[in-house]
Amino acid sequence: MSADLLERLRARLVDEGREAAFAHGLLAVQIPREALLDTAKLLKEGFGFDLFLDVTAVDWPDRDPRFDVVYHFYSTRDHVRVRLKTAVTGTDPVVDTLVPLFGAAAYMERECHEMLGIGFRGNDDLRPILLYEGFEGHPLRKDYPKEREQPLVRYRE
Amino acid sequence: MNAGDQKDGAFEYLTTRKDELVGWARKFSLFPYPFVTACCAMEFMSVSSTMYDTDRFGAALPRFSPRQSDLLMVVGTITHKQAPVLRRVYEQMCEPKWVMAFGVCATSGGFYQNYAALQGIDKIIPVDVYIPGCPPRPESVIDGIMQLQEKIAGSSHPIVSDRF
Amino acid sequence: MTVRNTSDNLPNPVRPAFDTPSTEDGVIVNIGPSHPATHGTLQIIAELNGERVVRADVHCGYLHRGFEKECEAHTWHTLIPFVDRLNYCSALINNFAYCDAVETLMDVEITPRTRYLRTLLSEYSRIADHMTCIAASVMELGAMTAFLYLMTIRDWIYEHLADLTGARVTYSYGRIGGLAHDLPEGWLERLEEILDEYEEYIGRIHGLMDRNRIFIDRTRDVGVISTEQAVHWGFTGPILRSTGAARDLRRDTPYLAYSELDFEVPVGINGDNYDRYYVRMREMDESVHMIRQLMHMLPKGPINVDDRRCTFPEKHRVYTEIESLINHFKLVIDGPQVPAGEVYRAHEAANGELGFYLVSDGTGTPHRVHVRAPSFVHMGGLHKLLEGYQLADVVSTFGTMNMIGGECDR
Known part of the structure; x- marks a missing residue:
């Protein structure tokens, strides 16, 4: 049943002109960023992917567009996973927020924002969550040096 | 020895003894403030419960208010x-206070050599005793507590006026 | 006393979502991060009306130690110790989930003995993790005796795992393509003894807690969440199961040897704190049941796959053959060459779905490692469980959520 569902989903997405392929046990879909909200809605409402697993981004400094924003969804009914991937440029790294669809996205988008500098249009609460106020830069970007500290407390002599 | 007979010598003799007395009392009444953050917390739980029992060293009762404690255990x-x-x-x-760096992360950052x-x-704060290990075994924690006790017993304790 | 001078200008690391009360008699209080009930790494800013929590703003990140950045500077092998320190209550599950993800990417199939051993050790770790959670949460409600009982048995488990792996808490026992080494002599016999003791001790916990009036009053109908809301907020693991949804990756998407085992998925009714406590207690029993089955199923044979891309050659060959020496050298210096690609693998960790999303660019160092950490997701929905309840309930709700700093903040 579950393979069936994924096959139907794949056919549907290919009809819409997306690249969709099976890889390591899940369906990986490449979409343009304009289609993100619609595709997520389709997954949630049309195919029962109700559990939002994850959003993160991958930095490819030598590539244009520079970032891949990656989403994972899980269906608690059919026990299958889908990965959505969309590419954004380094100059305008912004995608639509998924918070209205999935509450779980709120924290993860905050994390992705501070770690990689991805903007989420429509999410107005992008305060730092793992880092702190006043931290400059995005540590998971490849151009952030691993050992560059930004201490809050002045060190003892 | 009668202190009244030797007006000059008695003063110094009493000062040394007083430090030893206060040090002895203090080393067995440590009130730790567990500043517990990370993996070392698992070992901290073990150390303070039945198997290893820091109560034997007078350091069992954690105080969760910094005002009531005199040993800051930075765990993790x-x-x-x-x-x-x-x-x-x-x-x-409040003074007197001691600080224990529990585990390598508190001691030196451990293997997290990065921005965070x-x-x-x-x-940022002075440390009295460092305990190595990632996380340290309970035995090394107990060793750390004993070393701290030695340090407390051997240091001077200016608690009351010099006339005492 | 130079220290004193700076105390007033210490910066506040977080910015609260609200700083004025919404009603006239509202009060805003700060709980944590250094608070006995917040495990040292969580801050809750709550608006109170009397004793009732009206709004809550949860801040984590006090234990963010740059795990994902650190991974990008290590080889696939040498980051295993970092993986340990995500959920340090059950480090072995992290190890195996990570190794499984890398093995999927490399297309390596582990040997049968390793498959069963990993399942056994995952369940064993789950017991230790649930014990830690229950011990901490009941201690925060004042049940010191239960805490001491659970610590005693957990210490036996730790020492027993130290016999196997050499460390009590952070084991680094998983390897890509296998395990560090095989079981030592007599390990399984001791395991059987501990499981018997476990039953004795858990019986005492049941006796102390299950029908304890104080415990029930503080946990029943407190921190209630519905299945629908739990899924909306991304909850998995015991917290989702406590709402009555039997969602368990071990049964839904079987990995390792779970498809061959007989076990139940315990669920709760209400989704309150008591259910979360009880689901964990029952899950430990199921884990023991699984371990007993696995002890009889454990096949003989090698534990490491014979694949020179990831497994180290035997020591005596390293010293006598130039090929093995080069192989060893390349594996240490360059790391295992993982084919380019990306993978997401999830295991049912003690707290829920622990997923590793790995991106490889074909070298010995990961291009990107991302962890889908259950605790972090749970903290995103924690305010839903706090709002509308008493301030004192924050302690019991937070205790049964089992937030693990290392995993939450990475």
Whole structure:
């Protein structure tokens, strides 16, 4: 049943002109960023992917567009996973927020924002969550040096 | 020896004895403030419960108010985000106070050599005893407590006026 | 006393979502991060009306130690110790989930003995993790005796795992393509003894807690969440199961040897704190049941796959053959060459779905490692469980959520 569902989903997405392929046990879909909200809605409402697993981004400094924003969804009914991937440029790294669809996205988008500098249009609460106020830069970007500290407390002599 | 007979010598003799007496009392009445953050917490739980039992060293009763405690046990990694909190807790503690760096992360940042971790709490507060290990075995923690006790017993304790 | 001078200008690392009360008699209080009930790494800013929590703003990140950045500077092998320190209550599950993800990417199939051993050790770790959670949460409600009982048995488990791996808490026992080494002599016999003791001790916990009036009053109908809301907020693991949904990756998407085992998925009714406590207690029993089955199923044979891309050659060959020496050298210096690609693998960790999303660019160092950490997701929905309840309930709700700093903040 579950393979069936994924096959139907794949056919549907290919009809819409997306690249969709099976890889390591899940369906990986490449979409343009304009289609993100619609595709997520389709997954949630049309195919029962109700559990939002994850959003993160991958930095490819030598590539244009520079970032891949990656989403994972899980269906608690059919026990299958889908990965959505969309590419954004380094100059305008912004995608639509998924918070209205999935509450779980709120924290993860905050994390992705501070770690990689991805903007989420429509999410107005992008305060730092793992880092702190006043931290400059995005540590998971490849151009952030691993050992560059930004201490809050002045060190003892 | 009658102190009244030797007006000059008795003063110094009493001072030394007083330090020893107060040190002896203090080393067995440590009230730790567990500043517990990370993996070392698992070992801290073990150390303070039945199998290893820090009560034998008079250091069993954790106080969760810095005002009531005299031993700050920094258990686990301190990040730059946590650093102001740790510093404030340290400043709120009353004298005399001692600090124990529990595990390598508190000692030196451990293997987290990156933007997030503070490279040793001694960069922001003074430390009395370091316990190595990631996390340290309970035996090394007990050894650390005993070394701290020796240090307390051997140091001077200016608690009352010099006339005492 | 130079320290004193700076105390007033210590910066505040977080910015609260609200700083004025919404009603006239509202009060805003700060709980944590250094608070006995917040495990040292969580801050809750709550608006109170009397004793009732009206709004809550949860801040984590006090233990963010740059795990994901650190991974990008290590080889696939040498980051295993970092993986340990995500959920340090059950480090072995992290190890195996990570190794499984890398093995999927490399297309390596582990040997049968390793498959069963990993399942056994995952369940064993789950017991230790649930014990830690229950011990901490009941201690915060004042049940010191239960805490001491659970610590005693957990210490036996730790020492027993130290016999196997050499460390009590952070084991680094998983390897890509296998395990560090095989079981030592007599390990399984001791395991059987501990499981018997476990039953004795858990019986005492049941006796102390299950029908304890104080415990029930503080946990029943407190921190209630519905299945629908739990899924909306991304909850998995015991917290989702406590709402009555039997969602368990071990049964839904079987990995390792779970498809061959007989076990139940315990669920709760209400989704309150008591259910979360009880689901964990029952899950430990199921884990023991699984371990007993696995002890009889454990086949003989090698534990490491014979694949020179990831497994180290035997020591005596390293010293006598130039090929093995080069192989060893390349594996240490360059790391295992993982084919380019990306993978997401999830295991049912003690707290819920622990997923590793790995991106490889074909070298010995990961291009990107991302962890889908259950605790972090749970903290995103924690305010839903706090709002509308008493301030004192924050302690019991937070205790049964089992937030693990290393995993939450990475």
